[in-house]
Amino acid sequence: MAGGIVVAGFGAAALIFNLLHTAFINPNNFSPDLDIDGVMYFSQDEVLDKLPYCYVVFGGIYAVMQLVGSLLLSVPADHPDEQQSLIAVSNKPASHLSTKEAAHNQLPPKEATRTQSFWILWGIFFMNGQTIVFISSLYKAYGQTFIFDDKLLATLGAAASLFNASGRVVWGHLVDVYSFRVMC
Numbered sequence: 001m002a003g004g005i006v007v008a009g010f011g012a013a014a015l016i017f018n019l020l021h022t023a024f025i026n027p028n029n030f031s032p033d034l035d036i037d038g039v040m041y042f043s044q045d046e047v048l049d050k051l052p053y054c055y056v057v058f059g060g061i062y063a064v065m066q067l068v069g070s071l072l073l074s075v076p077a078d079h080p081d082e083q084q085s086l087i088a089v090s091n092k093p094a095s096h097l098s099t100k101e102a103a104h105n106q107l108p109p110k111e112a113t114r115t116q117s118f119w120i121l122w123g124i125f126f127m128n129g130q131t132i133v134f135i136s137s138l139y140k141a142y143g144q145t146f147i148f149d150d151k152l153l154a155t156l157g158a159a160a161s162l163f164n165a166s167g168r169v170v171w172g173h174l175v176d177v178y179s180f181r182v183m184c
Helices: 002-025 051-071 080-090 099-104 116-143 150-178
Strands: 034-036 039-041
Touching: 002 051, 002 116, 002 150, 116 150
Parallel strands: none
Antiparallel strands: 034 039
16 A cells, blocks of 8 residues: 555646646636647637746746655665565575565565566556556647636546545555455
């Protein structure tokens, strides 16, 4: 579940930033008014002029958030018992580890990449990430073809991110309880 909580931050970011971006760029809730080959675009100078500043302002906000996060990182305390366990496991090739050993011990990265479980999980995360980024990037462009309220679309995107984040926590918990092999 800890992994689900960590990646829920990625899913929940749009809960705040969708609304902030819209409030910054389009506070008067203009609708796209320029139709080019059936695709609607904003042509209002009041909206378009704020876009470059949005990149600067929010880029600065993200940089500060990353700086604070990196300053909060620390080296965990040494736990000799865990280190002995990892050493014992790392001396065995990944192909000789039982499921129980692999589930309760960490493998060095080189050994982990030789396991089928690694590639299954990597594929799941890759496809999930692509889907989430695709949807979160294009939901407004698609929505504006038939919904002309920019603030409503931002609110719907924020609500979707709430479900995205909570789903990550729920799936993280289910995988802890049942193992990802049962869930997939």
